[in-house]
Amino acid sequence: MERVLGIFFPSVCPVCKKPSDELATSPICGVCWANMSRLPTNVCSVCAKPLEVEGITKCGDCYAEKPFYYTVRAYAEFTGAMKEAVHLFKFSGVRRLARPLAELFKTIEIPEADLIVPVPLTKKRLTERGFNQSLLLAKALSDFTKIPLSYDTLLKVKETPHQTSLSGVDRIKSLKNAFVSAVSVKGKSIAVVDDVLTTGATLNECAKALVKAGARDVAGIVAARTVLQ
Ligand SMILES: [Zn+2]
Numbered sequence: 337m338e339r340v341l342g343i344f345f346p347s348v349c350p351v352c353k354k355p356s357d358e359l360a361t362s363p364i365c366g367v368c369w370a371n372m373s374r375l376p377t378n379v380c381s382v383c384a385k386p387l388e389v390e391g392i393t394k395c396g397d398c399y400a401e402k403p404f405y406y407t408v409r410a411y412a413e414f415t416g417a418m419k420e421a422v423h424l425f426k427f428s429g430v431r432r433l434a435r436p437l438a439e440l441f442k443t444i445e446i447p448e449a450d451l452i453v454p455v456p457l458t459k460k461r462l463t464e465r466g467f468n469q470s471l472l473l474a475k476a477l478s479d480f481t482k483i484p485l486s487y488d489t490l491l492k493v494k495e496t497p498h499q500t501s502l503s504g505v506d507r508i509k510s511l512k513n514a515f516v517s518a519v520s521v522k523g524k525s526i527a528v529v530d531d532v533l534t535t536g537a538t539l540n541e542c543a544k545a546l547v548k549a550g551a552r553d554v555a556g557i558v559a560a561r562t563v564l565q
């Protein structure tokens with residue numbers, strides 16, 4: 337019980353384990369928020385992967401095969417305090433991290449969109465977790481951008497193994513036809529919200545389903561992006 341209470345009313349920051357008096361108003365301390373590694377400015381204009389070379393705008397992968405989404409906007413690298421915060425949010429159920437995480441979106445350029453759509457979970461996964469972390473972020477983003485939110489435009493109809501356990505090719509295979517757009521989104525620009533972008537395979541499958549349902553274009557907005565060192 338103490339452990340459970342400790343998660344919700346921590347006396348030490350759950351990320352850096354140091355005491356902080358900011359924890360009454362914020363789920364993690366100010367130092368940890370400030371220590372999140374922002375993505376470098378020189379990233380692929382499509383998938384937000386950091387670019388090694390100056391003077392180019394797209395990475396080799398996006399040149400070789402154009403994804404169904406046209407851009408990804410990400411706040412930070414998925415490492416350090418950001419990684420800890422996302423894990424607390426997603427797997428320890430610290431839902432009050434949704435708002436401060438979504439606040440970070442205020443510092444990135446949000447592409448113009450008619451509709452905000454969260455990356456959905458299957459019904460089974462939703463029941464297990466009790467909430468969809470992407471929906472909570474999408475809701476907060478919708479509140480401050482005033483772009484309408486739709487949580488039933490995109491559905492996940494196929495259970496997929498945890499993506500972190502799969503290689504790139506297997507990820508793509510397992511996600512095939514996992515998402516469907518249940519309603520027409522003809523001519524609409526859609527912003528798809530997720531907590532983390534790893535390879536972009538999930539976002540690409542979501543974008544594919546939305547484009548199939550008539551979307552004009554699809555952008556991704558994520559709190560963090562995995563950067564391979
Ligand atoms: Zn901290």
Ligand SMILES: [Zn+2]
Nearest residue numbers: 380383395398
């Ligand atoms: Zn790219």
